Amino acid sequence: MRLRGVRGSRNVEDRRGRGGAGRGAGIGGVGLLLVLALGYFAGVDVSPLLQDQAGYGQSDEARELTPQEVQAGEFAARVLATTEMVWTDKFPELTGRAYEPPVMVLYSGVTQSPCGDASGATGPFYCPADKKAYLDTEFFATMSQQLGAKGDFAAAYVIAHEVAHHVQNELGILPQVNQRRQAVGQTEANQLTVRLELQADCLSGVWARAVEGALEPGDLEEALNAAKQIGDDTLQRRAGRVPQPHTFTHGSSAQRQRWFALGFETGDARQCDTFGRERL
Template sequence: MRWQGGRQSDNVEDLRDENAGQQGGLSQGGIGLGGGGFVGPAFQLVRSGGISGIIILVVLFFGMKAIGLDPMQFLLTGNLAPVQTSSQTSGAPTQQRNDEMTQFVRTVLAETEDVWSGIFKANGATYTPPTLVLFSNQVRSACGFASAASGPFYCPGDRKVYIDLSFYNELANRFGASGDFAQAYVLAHEVGHHVQNLLGILPRVNQMRQSMSQDDANKLSVRVELQADCFAGIWGYYTNQEGIVEQGDLEEAINAAHQIGDDTLQKRTQGYVVPETFNHGTSAQRAEWFTRGYNSGKIDACNTFNADI
C-alpha cells in the first residue's frame, strides 16, 4: 500500500500517555471489529418500523435531494453533543506522537475522509468525519469504558473511532492477518460504522433491537457488520482508483476479514461454532461483502438489509 507522503488527517486525539483511570467494558453502544455483539447506541433518531425502514433510509438519503430536501438535516436531528473524554477533562492538550504507525493511521483516516466526502458531495450532502482516538490499555468514551482487549470500536454517542495500536500486532500474530492494507481495512470498517450512523441506520437498528429476541438481535447485528465491511470495500475501491493499492493488498484485506469471522474466531477459541450466537458474520460473508464494496464502489451494492444472508 503506497501510503507514504499522503495527506494526514488532523481529526486525531492521542491519549496514549494518559490513563482513563478505570477498567471495564463497553456499556452503551460501542461497535467493535469482531468477537463482540452490537449494543445499540444510547440515543435514537428515527422512529419507523421494520427492516424496510433501514432500506428506506438508505434510499431516501440519496433521493431526497431530488425534491429539494436536505437528507442530512433530516437524519441528524438528535442530540449528538459529544461526551467528554479524558483528554478533554485533563486541562491540557495531549502531544501528538509522530511515529510511523501514527502517520499510517492518520493517512488512512485522511483517505477515508476524502472518499466519503466525495461520495456525500456527489449526492448533495456534506460528510462530517469521525475523530480517531488513539489509546493504550483503556479508554473512556461516550459508550463507556473499554480496555484494549475490546479491540477497535466505534462509539456513535461521540462519533469517534477508538483503537489501541497494539491491536495491529495481535491482528498479525494471533489472527494471522498481517500487512498494511489489512490494518487499513480495520480502520475503514470502523469508519463504515460512522457512515451508517450519519445515514441514520445505527439509531434505527438500536430501536429495533429493543423489541427483539437475542437471536434476532444477533442476526440484525450481522447485517450491520457486513454492511460496514462493504463500506470498507468502497474505500478500497477508491484507493485502488488512486493507485494506492499494490499487488497483494486486496488479498491482505480479504484474509483479515476472513480471520475475524465469527465461525473462525469461535473455532479458534472454543473448538466449535454456535451459529445462533454469530453477531459479525462468518468468514465467508465478511470477505464476500468487503469484496462487493471493493468491486463496485457503490453504496447500493451494500444493502445487507435486503439481502439473503
Template sequence: MRLDDLDPSENVRDLGQGSGGGGFGGGGNILLGLLPMLLGSRLGCGTIALIAIGVAIFMAIGGGGGLLTGGVAPTGSGGQQQVGANKPCDTPAELQACRVMTSTEQTWNQLFAAQGARYQPPVLNFYQRSVQSGCGNASSAAGPFYCPADRGVYLDTGFFQELAQRFGAAGDFAQNYVIAHEVGHHIQNITGTMEQVRAQQARMNRAQGNALSVRVELQADCYAGVWAARNKNRLEAGDIEEGMRAAEAIGDDTLQKQAQGTVVPESFTHGTSAQRMQWLRRGLETGDPAQCDTFQGAI
C-alpha cells in the same frame, strides 16, 4: 497501499496512556458494557466488534477476556478523557492510521457531495492501555472501536501486532481495513442506520438481535471495500489478498472453531468468514455504497 503523499488527518487526537487494563489479553470495562448488547439489550447496535466472538460465548469457554475487540461501543454517559500534551501521528503506526483517515475523508466527502450532502468525519483517538470515551471506559483489550455518542474511532495501535500475530492478518492493508471498517460504522451512524437497528433490536430476542448485528457488521465491511475501490490507484500487489485474509480470519465460525471446536450460528454477531469476505469483495468490486444494503434478502 501507497499513502505517503497524503498529509495526516487533522481530525485526530492522542489521549495518551490510561491507567489499568494493559494488554490485549486482559479484558477491560468495555466487556461489561458489551455484555448487555450480546444478550439482546436495547443499549446498542449489537456486538459490532471487529473480531469479538461474543462475550457470552467467550466466557462460557473459559477465555476470560482474550478475543475482545471493539466495533461499536454501547452508548453511555461516560465523559471525555482530557487531551494532554501527546502529539498524534508521531509514530509510524499512528502516521499510517492518520493518512488512512485522510483518505477516508476524501473518499466519503466525494460520495456525500455527489448526493448533495456534507460529510462530517469522525475523530480518530489514539490511546494506550485504557480510554474514557463518550461511551464509557474501555481497555486496549477491546481493540479498535467506534463510539456513536462522540462520533469517535478509538485505536491502540498495539492492536496491529495482535492482528498479525494472533490472527495471521499481517500487512498494511489489513490494518487499513480495520480503520476503514470503523469509519464504515460512522457512516452507519450519521446516515441513521444505527438508530434504526437499535429500534428494531429493542423488539427482538437475542438470536434475532444477533442476526441483525451480523447485517450491520457486514455492511461496515462492504463500506471498507468501497473506500478501497475508490482508491484503487493506491493499491499495491498483495493488498487485496491481505484484506481478504483478515476478513477470513475474523469470521465468527472461524473464531469459534478455533476457540471451542464447534460453531453456534445463532450466536454469530459478525458473520462467517465467507460472508465477511463476500461483502468486503462486494465493496471492492462495485465501489458503490448503494450496493452495500445488507438488510435486504439473504447475506
C-alpha cells in the same frame, strides 16, 4: 499501501502519551490483547481468563511513545485521511449533504468513552454518542502476530470498517438498527448486528476501490484474509468452540469476504444494502 505524500488527518485525538495501561501478571501484553480480541469478535466470555489480572488499568503517569507507537499513529492518521477523501466525495451522492468525518481516538490499554470504558476487551469500535472511532494501536500487532491477519492494508481495512460505522450513523442506519435491536430477542438482535457489520465491510470495500491507486500488489489479498481471520466462525474455532451461527455478531468469514469484495468490485455504496437481502 502507498501512503507517501498523504498528509495525516487532523481529526485524531491521541491519548496514548497521557498514561500507560498497567499489565497484570499472568497473561502477557500481546497474549492479553489476543484473549480480549477473541472475546470481542467471537462473542466468547473471557472474564474467567481475565481474573487475577491485577493492575490492568490506566496509569496517571505520562510516558513517551515508543517508535512503534509513533509509526502506528502516523499510519492510522494517514489512512483516516484517505477515508475522509473518499467519503467527502461519495457521501453527497447518497444524501445530498456534506460529509462530516469522525474523530479517531488513539489509546493504549484503556480509556473512556460515552459508550463505556474502552479497552482491548472492546476492540476497535465506533461510538455514535460522540461520533468517534476508538483504536488501541497495539491491535495491529495482535492482528498480525496472533490472528493471522498480516499486512498494512489489513490494518487499514480495520480503520475503514470503523469509519464505515460512522457513515452508517450519518445515513441514519445505525440509530434505526440500534432501536430495533432493543425491541427484539437476542438471536434476532444478533442477526441485525451481523447485517450492520457486513454492510460496514461492504462500505470498506467501496473505500478500497476508491483508493485503488494506493494499493500495492497483495493488498487486496491482505484485506480479504483479514476478513477471513476475524469472521465469527473462524474466531470461535480458534477459541476452541464449535461455531454457533445464532451467536454470530459480525458474520462468518465467507460472508465478510463476500461483502467486502462486493463493495470493492462495484465501488457503489448503494450495493451494500445488507438489510434488503434475504441471503447474506
